[in-house]
Amino acid sequence: MSTNPSLKFLRSLHQRKQREEQGLFLVQGRKLVNELRASSLIIDSYHATSEVAKELGLVDARIHPPHDLERMGTLEQGNEVIAVVRTPAALPPRAPHGHELVLALDGISDPGNLGTLLRIADWFGVEQVWCSLDCVEAYNPKCVQASMGSLFRSSVRYGELPLAIMDAVGANAEVYKAEASGENVFNTELKRPAVLVLGSESHGLRDAVKHGPGRSISVPRFGSAESLNVAAAAAALCMEFARRKN
Amino acid sequence: MSTNPSLKFLRSLHQRKQREEQGLFLVQGRKLVNELRASSLIIDSYHATSEVAKELGLVDARIHPPHDLERMGTLEQGNEVIAVVRTPAALPPRAPHGHELVLALDGISDPGNLGTLLRIADWFGVEQVWCSLDCVEAYNPKCVQASMGSLFRSSVRYGELPLAIMDAVGANAEVYKAEASGENVFNTELKRPAVLVLGSESHGLRDAVKHGPGRSISVPRFGSAESLNVAAAAAALCMEFARRKN
Numbered sequence: 001m002s003t004n005p006s007l008k009f010l011r012s013l014h015q016r017k018q019r020e021e022q023g024l025f026l027v028q029g030r031k032l033v034n035e036l037r038a039s040s041l042i043i044d045s046y047h048a049t050s051e052v053a054k055e056l057g058l059v060d061a062r063i064h065p066p067h068d069l070e071r072m073g074t075l076e077q078g079n080e081v082i083a084v085v086r087t088p089a090a091l092p093p094r095a096p097h098g099h100e101l102v103l104a105l106d107g108i109s110d111p112g113n114l115g116t117l118l119r120i121a122d123w124f125g126v127e128q129v130w131c132s133l134d135c136v137e138a139y140n141p142k143c144v145q146a147s148m149g150s151l152f153r154s155s156v157r158y159g160e161l162p163l164a165i166m167d168a169v170g171a172n173a174e175v176y177k178a179e180a181s182g183e184n185v186f187n188t189e190l191k192r193p194a195v196l197v198l199g200s201e202s203h204g205l206r207d208a209v210k211h212g213p214g215r216s217i218s219v220p221r222f223g224s225a226e227s228l229n230v231a232a233a234a235a236a237l238c239m240e241f242a243r244r245k246n
Numbered sequence: 247m248s249t250n251p252s253l254k255f256l257r258s259l260h261q262r263k264q265r266e267e268q269g270l271f272l273v274q275g276r277k278l279v280n281e282l283r284a285s286s287l288i289i290d291s292y293h294a295t296s297e298v299a300k301e302l303g304l305v306d307a308r309i310h311p312p313h314d315l316e317r318m319g320t321l322e323q324g325n326e327v328i329a330v331v332r333t334p335a336a337l338p339p340r341a342p343h344g345h346e347l348v349l350a351l352d353g354i355s356d357p358g359n360l361g362t363l364l365r366i367a368d369w370f371g372v373e374q375v376w377c378s379l380d381c382v383e384a385y386n387p388k389c390v391q392a393s394m395g396s397l398f399r400s401s402v403r404y405g406e407l408p409l410a411i412m413d414a415v416g417a418n419a420e421v422y423k424a425e426a427s428g429e430n431v432f433n434t435e436l437k438r439p440a441v442l443v444l445g446s447e448s449h450g451l452r453d454a455v456k457h458g459p460g461r462s463i464s465v466p467r468f469g470s471a472e473s474l475n476v477a478a479a480a481a482a483l484c485m486e487f488a489r490r491k492n
Contacts, residue, residue: 223367223492235485
């Protein structure tokens with residue numbers, strides 16, 4: 001048994017409950033730690049092998065043997081450096097204005113999907129990502145890693161989606177709901193500010209969103225697949241929103 | 247130790263070498279097995295619990311206890327029915343003609359990514375998916391599952407990508423290479439027949455493809471993400487190809 005006092009602490013942060021209680025989350029691997037250092041997030045501590053601490057110039061890193069770091073992290077590879085980071089203050093959804101676009105996610109339960117969606121939103125310059133309260137937590141290690149650093153720049157906001165959408169409508173934003181049965185987006189006028197709502201693959205949009213305000217749109221299908229995964233649908237629709245902005 | 251004679255056989259098909267030697271692969275779970283039955287693929291055998299065999303009407307299924315099926319399959323959930331399927335004959339890349347679009351994949355090593363790409367290609371009616379010889383095998387269980395049945399309909403063809411591209415050029419097809427440094431696709435004339443080439447996230451396009459014929463195009467970036475994952479880039483670019491077809 002290792003007696004490394006950091007081991008228990010970092011391993012506790014593998015669990016959502018502990019992350020939320022402590023207000024901390026983990027960022028793992030050279031590439032992501034470098035992205036983190038370029039962000040405005042507050043770092044609680046670094047944990048690394050002596051080689052990697054030296055390589056990255058982490059003068060205040062706590063040095064651990066590789067086999068302890070392996071157990072501290074959640075990755076199969078890339079555990080040679082781990083940062084413990086303060087979770088930024090949670091902000092509620094804010095109605096978009098001007099030319100802003102919001103991506104609103106309803107019940108996304110897979111952390112890899114959420115991370116990929118944050119990365120797509122970041123690429124296309126989406127101003128806010130709204131998550132329904134039953135979406136997976138954005139500070140889940142799999143989401144952090146899949147976002148490839150976009151989480152550090154994103155404005156991810158959790159809230160009651162039907163209420164946030166009503167607020168946006170009150171502020172004169174347009175609402176577009178991605179649904180297989182929706183109108184071909186190529187034929188839809190896309191106005192801004194806008195909220196683009198996407199549901200989970202398995203459950204689609206919840207009733208209060210489905211039957212709420214907004215226009216149903218779809219990525220036109222030219223082949224035989226029954227559905228697109230949520231990240232592919234988001235990329236295709238963000239592409240179309242971007243195109244109309246040009 | 248179980249003495250179930252199917253156990254060793256199905257477990258051997260978890261390995262690429264055995265799948266290739268036997269010319270067989272696995273399809274797992276109710277949803278995918280149903281999609282499989284609607285396809286033209288030849289099924290070697292079904293393995294299921296008695297309940298699921300009855301539910302799906304698989305009269306010739308071999309019945310196993312759930313704990314054996316769990317070990318026969320690769321999934322965490324959904325091993326209650328497994329089909330052993332004959333791998334269709336391998337076809338070489340064929341130069342596209344008319345209005346055909348080919349998705350050409352260079353060095354995609356993640357089976358989940360390849361499956362998602364097959365699904366995107368299927369959605370957008372892409373006629374062929376070409377894979378470089380170092381792409382992951384399409385009959386990898388993770389790829390089969392991520393393709394959500396699109397593998398059963400797809401025309402996935404492995405070959406030397408630079409040669410296939412030269413062939414396509416000889417047949418008057420246009421070649422478009424997705425690269426971060428490429429021209430904004432919104433400003434690019436997209437002609438058909440066409441080959442759209444995408445590289446792996448970690449290594450990009452190999453030199454022989456990068457420096458070969460074709461026009462470099464990119465998904466325009468409006469935010470700060472360093473890159474898009476390959477499936478998101480494929481979805482965005484297929485969307486633009488689909489739009490121009492309209």
